[in-house]
Structures are given as structure tokens and as C-alpha cells.
Amino acid sequence: MEGGLGFKSMQVWNMVAIAKHIWFLISVGEQSMWCQWVKSYLIKGKNFWNLKIPGSTWVCRKLLNLRPLVQPYFLNVLGDGQSTSLWYDNWHPLGLLIVKFSPKIAFDSGISKDATVSHILQNSICFFPITQTLELNEVRGTLPPLIPSRLEEADHIRWTLTPNGQFSIASLRDKSRTPFPTTRLSTVDRLVLFSMNLSPQCSFCQGSESHDHLFFNCAFSQQVWNTMLSKIRVSWHSRTWPKWVTFLSSLKGKSFQTVIAKLVFTTTVYHFWIERNMRKFQGISPS
Numbered sequence: 639m640e641g642g643l644g645f646k647s648m649q650v651w652n653m654v655a656i657a658k659h660i661w662f663l664i665s666v667g668e669q670s671m672w673c674q675w676v677k678s679y680l681i682k683g684k685n686f687w688n689l690k691i692p693g694s695t696w697v698c699r700k701l702l703n704l705r706p707l708v709q710p711y712f713l714n715v716l717g718d719g720q721s722t723s724l725w726y727d728n729w730h731p732l733g734l735l736i737v738k739f740s741p742k743i744a745f746d747s748g749i750s751k752d753a754t755v756s757h758i759l760q761n762s763i764c765f766f767p768i769t770q771t772l773e774l775n776e777v778r779g780t781l782p783p784l785i786p787s788r789l790e791e792a793d794h795i796r797w798t799l800t801p802n803g804q805f806s807i808a809s810l811r812d813k814s815r816t817p818f819p820t821t822r823l824s825t826v827d828r829l830v831l832f833s834m835n836l837s838p839q840c841s842f843c844q845g846s847e848s849h850d851h852l853f854f855n856c857a858f859s860q861q862v863w864n865t866m867l868s869k870i871r872v873s874w875h876s877r878t879w880p881k882w883v884t885f886l887s888s889l890k891g892k893s894f895q896t897v898i899a900k901l902v903f904t905t906t907v908y909h910f911w912i913e914r915n916m917r918k919f920q921g922i923s924p925s
Contacts, residue, residue, distance in 0.1 A: 654810045656700055657708045660686075661805035663701070664712060665795040685752070687726040687734075708810070709734065711798045717791035719755035729755060731780050739773045746771045755793075825849055841917040849879040853910055862910070866902055 663673050664686060680698045681689065687709055689702055714722040714729040722729050725736040725744050732738055736751075744751045747767050749758070758764050766778045796803035799813055825847050840847045842858035853859055854876065867874060877885060886903055889896045916922055 650811055650814050654807045656704050657810055660701055660708055685723050685726050713796040713798050715794050715796055717793045719759040721793045722755045724753045724755050724757060725751055743773050747774055825852055841914045853907055866906055870898055870902055
């Protein structure tokens with residue numbers, strides 16, 4: 639889960655870093671010695687999206703296991719069609735044909751699973767076999783009369799999550815991370831929704847406990863905030879809890895002021911929560 643206050647999910651970052659290797663392998667492999675090694679000794683002329691996982695090296699397994707997540711964002715732009723897999727690449731308006739219709743579609747068509755788009759492409763017109771299967775009829779029916787292609791050029795790859803078609807870690811990170819749950823702490827107002835018999839009284843004052851009250855509107859909380867903000871010479875407008883999360887998430891960069899603002903907010907909220915739990919469940923106040 640990606641934290642709304644600027645905390646990063648290491649799982650997501652690790653995933654997008656591996657995805658970058660897939661992008662280099664698929665799109666610009668000739669420019670990298672590592673990509674050439676993988677193609678020569680691991681892929682061995684096969685289609686990357688159709689490689690089997692058992693028996694692969696640790697590096698290769700990491701790449702292959704990530705395929706279902708990243709493949710939809712690889713768009714094959716047709717040129718001569720010779721390097722684009724007919725069944726396994728993302729060139730058709732319906733997406734990956736082998737995924738949408740199962741491997742049986744290749745058998746029904748009579749075309750090899752290893753065929754490229756050039757096998758059916760003639761003068762920018764696709765010629766699929768005429769059959770009685772509903773799947774192949776749908777494949778034919780959803781193709782435009784003329785396939786946008788440049789027969790004198792090679793096929794190339796576009797990354798669909800960026801305007802320029804080039805892979806970026808940020809684009810996949812933003813697509814993959816789980817939104818931060820803004821009101822998941824077990825304050826009393828949430829616990830009573832589960833029919834728990836608890837006193838609604840705030841641990842710091844006589845008010846009713848909620849996210850907004852506990853962290854911002856309580857007299858005790860306001861006193862702490864006034865002290866903290868005066869020390870860093872910052873003035874913040876009053877906000878609700880979700881708007882605070884949105885505001886802190888919008889602070890970009892690594893400037894001293896930005897880092898301090900996030901640290902003050904997160905540590906203050908953390909200690910509010912620790913203090914509240916000590917008072918409510920142990921009956922003591924360590925502060």
C-alpha cells in the first residue's frame with residue numbers, strides 16, 4: 639500500500655524497477671549487453687510473453703512473473719509486422735488475442751502460435767482465414783479496413799501510460815500503487831459502526847472522538863499543534879483529515895521545508911495516537 643503522507647511501498651518500487659528491465663528487453667534490447675545476453679541464452683528466439691517459467695534462472699523468473707501486470711501497457715505499433723506476434727502481442731483492438739480467446743483460437747485458425755502479424759498482413763490489409771468460429775469472426779470484425787502500418791519500417795513498441803510512449807517508473811508506480819485509506823484508524827466513531835459498546839468521549843477532553851476531533855479539533859490537539867507549528871514557523875489552515883492527507887501528498891520535492899512539514903505532521907499524529915491509546919486502554923498518561 640502506498641502511503642498518502644509520502645511513504646513509499648518497497649514492493650511497488652521493486653516491481654517497477656523490474657518492469658524497467660522488461661521495457662529495455664522488449665523495446666531497445668539491441669543497445670544493452672545485458673538484453674543481448676538474455677535474448678541469446680534465455681529467450682533463444684522465442685516470444686518473451688509466451689516463455690515457460692519452470693527451469694528458468696532467478697532473474698528470468700522475476701521478469702516472467704511480472705508479465706501479466708505490465709503486458710497490457712506494451713502497445714505494438716505495426717510497421718512490416720515481422721517482429722509482432724500475431725497471438726501474443728498487443729496490436730489488435732481487442733488486445734492480446736491469446737489471452738482474450740485462449741490458445742484454441744490459433745488452432746481453429748490453422749495459423750501457428752509462433753506466427754507474426756506479417757503472416758496475415760498484405761498492403762496494410764489483414765487476411766484472417768474464413769472460418770465458422772465466433773472467436774475468429776469477432777477478431778476479423780473488429781479490425782479496421784486498413785491497418786495503420788508502414789510496411790517499409792520495422793515494428794516498434796509504445797508505453798501506453800505516458801504521452802510520449804516511453805517507459806517511466808513514475809507512470810507504472812502511479813498506476814500500480816494502492817490508494818492510501820484516509821480514515822482507517824479505529825477511532826470510536828468507526829468502532830460503534832461494528833456495534834462495539836464504547837464510550838464516545840475523547841481521551842483528551844469531553845468531546846466526541848473522531849478522526850478530525852482527535853487530531854485537530856480537540857483543545858489538547860490544538861495546543862500541541864500551535865506549539866509545533868510555532869517552532870518551525872509555519873501557519874496551516876484548518877482542514878478535515880482526508881484533506882490533510884491530500885495536502886501532504888501534494889507536497890513534492892525534497893526541499894528542507896517540505897521534508898520538515900511532512901515529518902512534523904506524521905510524528906505529531908503518531909504521538910497523538912500513542913497517547914490516546916495509553917489513556918483509553920491502559921488508563922495512564924505518559925506525557
